Amino acid sequence: MSMRVNMHYADLKDSYLFSSIAHKVSAYQQTHPDADIIRLGIGDVTLPLVPAVVEEMGRAVGEMGRKESFHGYGPEQGYDFLRQAIQGYYGSRQIRLDMDEIFVGDGAKSDLGNILDLFDQENRVLVPDPVYPVYVDTNVMAGRSVAFMNATEDNGFLPLPEPGLKADLIYLCSPNNPTGAVYTREGLKAWVDFALNQGALILFDAAYEAFISDPLLPRSIYEIEGARGCAIEFSSFSKTAGFTGVRCGYTVVPHELVFDGISLNKMWLRRQTTKFNGVSYVVQRAAAAVFTQRGQQEIASSLAYYRENAKTIAQALEKMGIDYTGGKNSPYIWMKCPNGMTSWDFFDHLLSQAHVVGTPGAGFGANGEGFFRLTAFGDQAKTRQAVARLQALLSER
Amino acid sequence: MSMRVNMHYADLKDSYLFSSIAHKVSAYQQTHPDADIIRLGIGDVTLPLVPAVVEEMGRAVGEMGRKESFHGYGPEQGYDFLRQAIQGYYGSRQIRLDMDEIFVGDGAKSDLGNILDLFDQENRVLVPDPVYPVYVDTNVMAGRSVAFMNATEDNGFLPLPEPGLKADLIYLCSPNNPTGAVYTREGLKAWVDFALNQGALILFDAAYEAFISDPLLPRSIYEIEGARGCAIEFSSFSKTAGFTGVRCGYTVVPHELVFDGISLNKMWLRRQTTKFNGVSYVVQRAAAAVFTQRGQQEIASSLAYYRENAKTIAQALEKMGIDYTGGKNSPYIWMKCPNGMTSWDFFDHLLSQAHVVGTPGAGFGANGEGFFRLTAFGDQAKTRQAVARLQALLSER
Numbered sequence: 034m035s036m037r038v039n040m041h042y043a044d045l046k047d048s049y050l051f052s053s054i055a056h057k058v059s060a061y062q063q064t065h066p067d068a069d070i071i072r073l074g075i076g077d078v079t080l081p082l083v084p085a086v087v088e089e090m091g092r093a094v095g096e097m098g099r100k101e102s103f104h105g106y107g108p109e110q111g112y113d114f115l116r117q118a119i120q121g122y123y124g125s126r127q128i129r130l131d132m133d134e135i136f137v138g139d140g141a142k143s144d145l146g147n148i149l150d151l152f153d154q155e156n157r158v159l160v161p162d163p164v165y166p167v168y169v170d171t172n173v174m175a176g177r178s179v180a181f182m183n184a185t186e187d188n189g190f191l192p193l194p195e196p197g198l199k200a201d202l203i204y205l206c207s208p209n210n211p212t213g214a215v216y217t218r219e220g221l222k223a224w225v226d227f228a229l230n231q232g233a234l235i236l237f238d239a240a241y242e243a244f245i246s247d248p249l250l251p252r253s254i255y256e257i258e259g260a261r262g263c264a265i266e267f268s269s270f271s272k273t274a275g276f277t278g279v280r281c282g283y284t285v286v287p288h289e290l291v292f293d294g295i296s297l298n299k300m301w302l303r304r305q306t307t308k309f310n311g312v313s314y315v316v317q318r319a320a321a322a323v324f325t326q327r328g329q330q331e332i333a334s335s336l337a338y339y340r341e342n343a344k345t346i347a348q349a350l351e352k353m354g355i356d357y358t359g360g361k362n363s364p365y366i367w368m369k370c371p372n373g374m375t376s377w378d379f380f381d382h383l384l385s386q387a388h389v390v391g392t393p394g395a396g397f398g399a400n401g402e403g404f405f406r407l408t409a410f411g412d413q414a415k416t417r418q419a420v421a422r423l424q425a426l427l428s429e430r
Numbered sequence: 431m432s433m434r435v436n437m438h439y440a441d442l443k444d445s446y447l448f449s450s451i452a453h454k455v456s457a458y459q460q461t462h463p464d465a466d467i468i469r470l471g472i473g474d475v476t477l478p479l480v481p482a483v484v485e486e487m488g489r490a491v492g493e494m495g496r497k498e499s500f501h502g503y504g505p506e507q508g509y510d511f512l513r514q515a516i517q518g519y520y521g522s523r524q525i526r527l528d529m530d531e532i533f534v535g536d537g538a539k540s541d542l543g544n545i546l547d548l549f550d551q552e553n554r555v556l557v558p559d560p561v562y563p564v565y566v567d568t569n570v571m572a573g574r575s576v577a578f579m580n581a582t583e584d585n586g587f588l589p590l591p592e593p594g595l596k597a598d599l600i601y602l603c604s605p606n607n608p609t610g611a612v613y614t615r616e617g618l619k620a621w622v623d624f625a626l627n628q629g630a631l632i633l634f635d636a637a638y639e640a641f642i643s644d645p646l647l648p649r650s651i652y653e654i655e656g657a658r659g660c661a662i663e664f665s666s667f668s669k670t671a672g673f674t675g676v677r678c679g680y681t682v683v684p685h686e687l688v689f690d691g692i693s694l695n696k697m698w699l700r701r702q703t704t705k706f707n708g709v710s711y712v713v714q715r716a717a718a719a720v721f722t723q724r725g726q727q728e729i730a731s732s733l734a735y736y737r738e739n740a741k742t743i744a745q746a747l748e749k750m751g752i753d754y755t756g757g758k759n760s761p762y763i764w765m766k767c768p769n770g771m772t773s774w775d776f777f778d779h780l781l782s783q784a785h786v787v788g789t790p791g792a793g794f795g796a797n798g799e800g801f802f803r804l805t806a807f808g809d810q811a812k813t814r815q816a817v818a819r820l821q822a823l824l825s826e827r
Contacts, residue, residue, distance in 0.1 A: 035598065035628065035629020035630065035689060036549065036553055036598040036599060036629060036630055036631045036689050037549070037550035037552065037553060037598070037689065037690055038548055038549060038550060038689050038690045038692050038694070038697065039547065039548055039549055039550055039697075040550065040690065042548070042692070042697050042700065043692070045700065075503075077502040077503045078502055079497070079500070079502070080497065080500070081494060081495050081496050081497045081499075081500040082494045082495050082500070084495065086495075087491060087492070087494065087495035090491045090494075090712070091488055091491045091492070094484060094487045094488045094491055094712075095484070095488070097478060097479045097484065097487075097675065097676070098478050098479050098481065098483075098484035099478050100476070100477065100478045102478075103476070103477070103478040103479070103672075103675070104675040105474035105475055105476070105672075105674040105675045106472075106474045106674045106675060107675055139536060139706075139707070139709075139710075140707045142705065142706070142707045143705060143706055143707065146704060146705030146706070147544075147705065150436065150571060151435055151436055151439070152433065152434070152435060152436055153434035153435060153436055153437065155434065156433055156434060167704060167705075170704045171704060171705060174547060174701070174704070201432065201433040201434070202433060231432065232432020232433060233432065233433055234433045275500075275502075277502040277503045277707075278494065278500070278501040278502045278503060278504055278710070278711040279494070279710050279711070279712070280707060280708065280709065280710045292432060292433050292434065292435050293434055293435045293437070295435050295439070295440070297435070300435065300436075300439050303439065303442065304571070307543060307564060307567045307568060307571070308539065308540060308543030308544065308564075308568060309536075309539065309540055309543070310536070310537045310539045310540065310674075310677060311677065312536075312677065313536075313675070313676050313677045313710055313713050314675040314676070315487070315491075315676070315712065315713075316710050316712075316713075
């Protein structure tokens, strides 16, 4: 006998979505060196960090260079100064969290993957289709089978619990990646009631909450009564403050979450203190600057910039009579491919005829076929140019 | 039925070592407010980041504030500029690594925990006693039973494979935490031969390699023939360059590591791209600065400062005729408690009579009883003062 690997990795489907896109784009660029390709595909931000964040991070770097202000190991769950700021951010929306319910991490992706350490392998996992592929892959790695719920045009890409449904771990992402759809309070309430009734746990991905401007739409699942008893919330500075390359997020694990008599908050603390050593001091200082008055004003203008892009895209689609979701309280626009084209056919068509790159919906699951994702994170002038090309292309016929 | 938790967490022993120490120290300080307590307990560094690192990190922060030089999502396995620098660092010691065998992470602790995702639960785990508690806890969390090998005075705290030994996953840490003992080439060769023979995998923790100054002692397991076929190496900038609060490390997974027909390198890449989003750009720039000529010169002077502390402590113990290991090619000094005292009795004695704090060896495992760990990471003047107090205390009798 020799060392045996985790054979569940063999059950993973190879994810070729973004590498296929990159390959197709670079092949096209090689044969058409003069084509000015505009990318509205990948969900990465393009605006730099705001000055309040840059200054504070620079100050923290300076601190690290002087013996009297140097910081070594910090608390694994995050410095108090940042957790207090996050607590205040929730407090401003009338959500009360205890300090020790907030865990600072290096991004929602890490925490969404690592949280699975806390759960038994036999739990039934429920994931919307289409979906951010990480929810599925991380469960497959752990040997869990995953059931899908259909997010389709019929339910506005916002599935609700159906009669007879059974699930232990339920993933919800609102505003949704990739569809841009946002749950109402009533929608989330249906899920919270279902989870409380079944003894299920909701893993709520709120990474895009900052894009919600409609005051009637919930930005946190804890706006829903009972959610503290059935939901963990994951959030991030990536899209809120352009931290995709800075790496910081936070996870909320309320004390009410007790399963099998065991506190998930205590388990997560144990997981993080054992397998993690906290986020870089300079990064935590940068993140805290986001919550200052100046930081909030500055990121508001970045968010407005991206919202303007979303509006540009959405208005053009409306004008062309193309169905879409998102684009209003979300940085993503999920459009129906014109003329019944498949996702990849439309990708090829748009690339070759308009030199615009988006993401084929089929890459996010079976229900994504026939849809296409555009993002609002691009440069404003280029986004306008891309939209003009899209309009020209689709009015040709 | 409701959601079930990972019940293996219930098998974890509560680790009170460092919290017990903190509690005892603060209780003593409260009743003796004038006591000038010197801490040689926790393994955290005290010197600030070197100027080459501070400047480069500050420059990277500036880049992040300008649109034309902003960095969003980076490669999960690390930027080429840093992996090339690490490749060069190994190359300077005649160890050839492919770029894609090097994975940049946020610290050895994270990678040592997360690597276990790749392995089947049934593997037999072998861990030295005494040991860095994380090796044991991370395996217990995953439901693996752990076997111990005795690290004692008789084997110089460097256990070797014994006849009849069976193991699939073997943890080695050299220079060792907590004992400061360092394997010779012959010692590591015995382990590599054993692992190759058994089809076992060695998880080699090289976090303290920079403290080895004896050219005859191996600083990487890949200095040993055959190790590429049986060992993953974990290393860190924490102790090498004072990055305990900056958070950066790296893990080497050679292509030769194929178990059950599956490449561990490919599995780890998949794990990291799915559950991790890379280390902060500014942190990676800071880490790369460590490998510049100026960075190397500057960290050499920090390392010399800590080595001087180790020498101060070791020489005093020698003078007093107290047995110890480490202190020469390691930042840790593992001393035998005088007069047959237990670890905690000596802790209390040292705290109350000399106002010096160390770490009771019993906290690292059964074989640590009767031993005591001191670290070289303190301030030089305070370390000398602590040693003087220790000498005064132990010569009293």
